Amino acid sequence: MSAVTAPTGSSSASTWDRVRTFRPPNRYLPIIATAALFIGLFGVGGMRYDGLTDPQVLLSLLIDNAFLIVLGVGMTFVILTGGIDLSVGSVVALSTMIAAKTLDMGWSPYLSIVAVLATGTLLGLLMGLLIHYFDIQPFIATLAGLFLARGLTYLISVESISIKDPTFTDLAFRTVWIGDYYIRWTAIIALLTVAVAAYVLGRTRFGRTVYAIGGNEASAMLMGLRVAFTKVGVYVISGFCAALAGLLFSLYILSGNSLHAIGMELDAIAAVVIGGTLLTGGRGYVVGSLLGVLVLGIIKTLISFDGTLSSYWIRIITGVLLLAFVVVQRFATRRRA
Amino acid sequence: MPETATRAQRVLRHPLLWPVMALVVLLLVNVVAKPSFLDVRMQDGHLYGNLIDIMRNSAPVMLVALGMTLVIATRGIDLSVGAIAAIAAAVACTRIIGAGDEAALSTAVMAMTYAVVVCIVLGAWNGLLVSVLGIQPIIATLILMVAGRGISMAITDGQITTVNNPFFSDLASGFVLTLPLAFLVAVAMVLFTAVLTRRTALGMLIEAVGINPEASRLAGVRARTIIWTVYAFSGLCAGLAGLVIAANTNSVNANSLGLWIELDAILAVVIGGTSLMGGRFSLAGTFVGALFIATLARTIPNIGIPSEVNYLFKAVVVIAVCLLQSPKARALLRVRRSAAPTLAKAGSPA
Numbered sequence: 001m002s003a004v005t006a007p008t009g010s011s012s013a014s015t016w017d018r019v020r021t022f023r024p025p026n027r028y029l030p031i032i033a034t035a036a037l038f039i040g041l042f043g044v045g046g047m048r049y050d051g052l053t054d055p056q057v058l059l060s061l062l063i064d065n066a067f068l069i070v071l072g073v074g075m076t077f078v079i080l081t082g083g084i085d086l087s088v089g090s091v092v093a094l095s096t097m098i099a100a101k102t103l104d105m106g107w108s109p110y111l112s113i114v115a116v117l118a119t120g121t122l123l124g125l126l127m128g129l130l131i132h133y134f135d136i137q138p139f140i141a142t143l144a145g146l147f148l149a150r151g152l153t154y155l156i157s158v159e160s161i162s163i164k165d166p167t168f169t170d171l172a173f174r175t176v177w178i179g180d181y182y183i184r185w186t187a188i189i190a191l192l193t194v195a196v197a198a199y200v201l202g203r204t205r206f207g208r209t210v211y212a213i214g215g216n217e218a219s220a221m222l223m224g225l226r227v228a229f230t231k232v233g234v235y236v237i238s239g240f241c242a243a244l245a246g247l248l249f250s251l252y253i254l255s256g257n258s259l260h261a262i263g264m265e266l267d268a269i270a271a272v273v274i275g276g277t278l279l280t281g282g283r284g285y286v287v288g289s290l291l292g293v294l295v296l297g298i299i300k301t302l303i304s305f306d307g308t309l310s311s312y313w314i315r316i317i318t319g320v321l322l323l324a325f326v327v328v329q330r331f332a333t334r335r336r337a
Numbered sequence: 338m339p340e341t342a343t344r345a346q347r348v349l350r351h352p353l354l355w356p357v358m359a360l361v362v363l364l365l366v367n368v369v370a371k372p373s374f375l376d377v378r379m380q381d382g383h384l385y386g387n388l389i390d391i392m393r394n395s396a397p398v399m400l401v402a403l404g405m406t407l408v409i410a411t412r413g414i415d416l417s418v419g420a421i422a423a424i425a426a427a428v429a430c431t432r433i434i435g436a437g438d439e440a441a442l443s444t445a446v447m448a449m450t451y452a453v454v455v456c457i458v459l460g461a462w463n464g465l466l467v468s469v470l471g472i473q474p475i476i477a478t479l480i481l482m483v484a485g486r487g488i489s490m491a492i493t494d495g496q497i498t499t500v501n502n503p504f505f506s507d508l509a510s511g512f513v514l515t516l517p518l519a520f521l522v523a524v525a526m527v528l529f530t531a532v533l534t535r536r537t538a539l540g541m542l543i544e545a546v547g548i549n550p551e552a553s554r555l556a557g558v559r560a561r562t563i564i565w566t567v568y569a570f571s572g573l574c575a576g577l578a579g580l581v582i583a584a585n586t587n588s589v590n591a592n593s594l595g596l597w598i599e600l601d602a603i604l605a606v607v608i609g610g611t612s613l614m615g616g617r618f619s620l621a622g623t624f625v626g627a628l629f630i631a632t633l634a635r636t637i638p639n640i641g642i643p644s645e646v647n648y649l650f651k652a653v654v655v656i657a658v659c660l661l662q663s664p665k666a667r668a669l670l671r672v673r674r675s676a677a678p679t680l681a682k683a684g685s686p687a
Binding site: 084130133134135136137139140141143144145146147148150151152154155158258262266269270273279280310311312313314315316318319320322323326327330 | 477591664
């Protein structure tokens with residue numbers, strides 16, 4: 001490393017040149033920008049507020065946003081194909097309700113988890129089939145999904161149902177200690193989801209087809225890629241992720257309520273966009289969405305640390321960040337084109 | 338005889354046939370469930386009854402859907418209308434409270450004018466993002482959809498603000514010529530827009546932009562100005578809707594006012610037969626669509642189902658309407674029908 005900071009010999013000079021002229025590939029720039037934003041916010045916060053630099057704050061960020069991370073993963077798949085999924089917030093609410101109701105009826109917790117995941121996946125499958133086979137715009141098909149899931153939630157119960165099942169509460173509060181700091185299982189599940197999704201997108205044929213469809217669906221079709229399977233598949237994944245996020249959310253909040261997660265689809269979309277994924281599809285990474293969620297999370301944390309700012313500033317700041325990223329994306333793609 | 342046949346055919350092919358039929362079926366369901374549903378009685382010089390309530394309740398969705406129709410005709414979409422409605426209500430209510438004489442007519446007029454101007458500016462902001470910066474409409478309006486409720490809460494300081502101004506509340510609960518004022522305002526806006534778009538070239542220009550913005554620009558249409566105008570108009574309509582909703586409760590709750598009204602409005606537009614692909618629009622269809630949604634909301638409690646289940650029915654309507662409009666689903670239907678040749682002629686509704 002000293003060769004980098006103090007170039008003397010001829011060979012080290014070329015190393016220095018390589019470092020000096022190093023430009024990260026363009027495709028990673030959005031992620032780097034988001035990471036820099038996160039670190040910047042964390043740094044500014046650390047200077048202003050005592051206690052923010054505690055590593056536990058970072059781990060709590062993961063714990064408090066576990067469900068949003070999982071939602072962001074599913075949304076990334078959909079947006080990469082150039083689609084959008086408006087139903088995820090309602091599916092989260094439906095999942096909390098199914099979990100709470102089935103546990104209340106005395107089902108085994110494992111059966112209840114399976115029921116939740118199956119429902120979310122099935123809803124995603126139905127929306128995917130509508131979108132691909134009937135050429136209905138993703139926006140409208142998932143709008144129907146939004147209404148359907150919210151309506152089913154109300155149909156199950158208009159009242160809030162609390163979750164008292166010992167397996168669920170145990171899972172909700174079980175912690176893993178890393179030295180003096182702890183993390184909950186929900187956060188670990190969220191990180192595992194990110195890892196699996198990153199592998200699928202980066203290293204499998206399915207993942208490459210997702211990017212190809214987002215780039216140009218007609219070309220992907222002509223190349224003989226499995227467009228139908230993949231396009232329906234991303235909505236199935238999104239539905240599954242929404243159900244999983246719903247489970248994590250019900251562990252976080254320990255109740256089922258038809259008023260849960262109103263507008264959460266907006267948070268998920270915002271996180272994906274701030275994470276650098278192009279809303280027109282074809283470019284972006286799951287890790288970016290993770291960073292996007294963390295940026296939204298740190299803003300929330302900063303506002304609660306500050307104490308003088310009201311919570312509605314979160315929405316305004318999120319909107320400003322969205323604007324900045326969308327405008328920058330717009331100019332970046334225009335230059336490329 | 339041949340003339341009556343063509344007239345029957347023309348009626349069958351009229352684009353308004355399906356929305357009107359759906360509305361009639363819905364009303365029939367209500368009458369079957371409760372025979373007195375259609376009764377309208379006169380009391381204190383006003384009309385009262387379920388039909389009058391439906392008219393009054395349809396006003397906000399009708400206003401928002403009116404602006405949305407023109408936006409969709411240019412192949413756009415405006416997701417921010419719910420947030421704009423919340424901002425309009427917040428601005429108007431805080432202005433009324435801050436005024437010297439809270440209950441005066443001038444206070445109400447000033448506050449509402451101010452709110453509407455703010456909303457036109459917000460709509461123009463959406464138009465700027467879409468037409469000048471060239472951002473996709475769904476994303477451009479998403480920004481204000483996310484930030485708007487925060488702004489509305491910042492205006493009311495996160496409180497539920499209650500106002501006490503009889504003229505303001507008349508906007509929702511007042512009657513003119515025995516009919517609800519809110520409904521008349523909405524109808525007046527629809528008629529005004531209809532005259533403006535169908536008696537001048539404006540409607541055709543809007544459709545031209547929706548079919549192909551680039552070609553219409555080359556043909557000498559000021560596509561950019563038109564897009565900008567329809568978003569500003571959508572902001573205006575959303576603002577008026579927000580005022581009606583706030584006047585109905587004499588208060589503004591920035592969190593819930595106009596929540597999901599953008600989805601109801603899009604639904605009304607789609608039911609009315611305006612294609613989401615842009616390029617053509619039907620204001621009469623939107624009018625019927627808004628009435629349909631208000632009637633649906635009334636029907637569900639009337640037939641003894643909890644009103645929250647409303648969403649489930651809306652989902653079914655969205656899917657049914659989209660399948661009816663989807664070329665692929667129609668092709669599938671046509672194959673079935675050609676198997677039964679006697680029915681083949683009845684196919685292909687417009």
